[in-house]
Amino acid sequence: MKPQPPKPVKLFIGVLFSDEAKLEQARKLCEQEFGPLDWTSPDFPFDVTDYYCAEMGTGIVRRFWSFATLIQPDELPAVKLTTNRIEDELAVDGRRKVNLDPGYLDYDKVVLASAKYCGQKIYLRDGIYADLTLHYEKGHYYPYPWSFPDFKSGRYERAFLRIRELYKVAMARRRQEKRPPG
Secondary structure: OOOOOOOOEEEEEEEEEOOHHHHHHHHHHHHHHHOOEEEEOOOEEOOOOOOOHHHHOOOOEEEEEEEEEEEOHHHHHHHHHHHHHHHHHHOEOOEOOEEEEEEEEOOOEEEEEEOOOOOOOEEEEOOEEEEEEEEEEOOEEEEOOOOOHHHHOOOOHHHHHHHHHHHHHHHHHHHHHHOOOO
């Protein structure tokens, strides 16, 4: 079989934040870079680890942003490098107040971008890895043994199901636009 070009994927960013003003700045910068949001999740308490507390303080919250514009999967490293730059721009005294974790989903999976090596991660380019985090099957998302504890908990499933629905609509629209008239 000859290689085929990949289908576009749905870009999202999982945001950890402790400062609403910095969050709003991050949203504006991300929309300048990646286009308009088409959905914002409810807030989730980020209480599975205190890993970020020294840097971000307490009361950290997780929110997901979904972007209207589909991307190609090989754009993920550039997106991660851009979100890292935005985090640095918004840092206060070298400490992040917003942590931007970009990823994408397609019909079958959720993939996060990572700058950290781990055995299951696939190297992409420019120091960025793909971290397969969830898989979709029969109406539900399931974690892998290596998935982060908050993703394993199932608390984000409704958010990812919503983003998947938006992806399906965008893909149907693309098919309709490519269909010859008549």
